[in-house]
Amino acid sequence: MTEAMRRSVLLATDLSPRSDRALDRSLLLAREWRVPLVALTVVPPSAGLVLHPVLALSSDAVAQRAARRQAERRLRADLADATVPPIVHVEQGELTSTVLAVAQAERCGLIVTGVARHEALARVLLGSTVEALARRAPVPLLVVRERARAAYSQVLVTSDFSEHARHALQTAVALFPQASFTLFHAFGNPYPLLSGMDVEQARQAGRAVAEEQARLFLDATPLPPEVRARTTLRLAYGDPGLLLREHGAEHLGELVVLGTQRRSGLTGLLLGSVAERVLELAESDVLVVPPRPAGG
DSSP states (O other): OHHHHSSEEEEEOOSSGGGHHHHHHHHHHHHHHTOOEEEEEEEOTTHHHHHOGGGGGSOHHHHHHHHHHHHHHHHHHHTTTOSSOOEEEEEESOHHHHHHHHHHHTTEEEEEEEOOSSSHHHHHHHHTHHHHHHHHOSSOEEEEOSOOOSOOOEEEEEOOSSHHHHHHHHHHHHHOTTSEEEEEEEEOOSSOOOTTOOHHHHHHHHHHHHHHHHHHHHHTSOOOHHHHHTEEEEEEESOHHHHHHHHHHHSTTOEEEEEBOSSSSBOGGGOHHHHHHHHHHOSSEEEEEOOOOTTO
């Protein structure tokens, strides 16, 4: 699996400062894995007039060519420190479809992108491009927030103990085999609480159920013995989005891994709006893993 997944790394950047961390992480991964780096920026149809107002009296074609040249110069300048010259794409078109088309054409095994921190724009990005890529990309999507100071040495894999979660764990191990892994599960009460019931007793019952499920899940998941020895379990009661945010604030540099289902977004307890909140609230970098290919 590792050789098949560690193909080219695709950096999708809008050339803004918030993309610098994604660029640095892409360079580090490409160097660590010894694979080509493909760098892509997509020029919107109106970019020619925005970047070159003086060209407003010129034809759209002239404005677009000027915008593309400027975007390519900026992208190559940002990549000047790359040890191996990257493959540069400056394209026009709908953003998500263009990213996916380039990823397929270049046989990329990972898409890397950035997201704004502590800005209203983060919600806009997560509601459109990042979320769309997370739902449609056939390869893992890495959403970068933190500075790329070193290779990922700590990886937290969210799990609802499903086959999707198993695939996410195995993918993370294939990509980062030297890391230490934490299997994370947010649990609730195993039965409805009625008036007069002991809340703490219900919570302990929920933990006991989760511990047994986790044991069965790990026993049934093929992992190299040395990786299994570096895998620990973290069970927590409550909302997974808030729990992961708190955890990330205390464990800087840790990578969070989410698995996806084929139809309904992110797996298990991380469905729908909760998954979006994990991506929006997380302090850490987040790797979104698509479902196992049919027949894979």
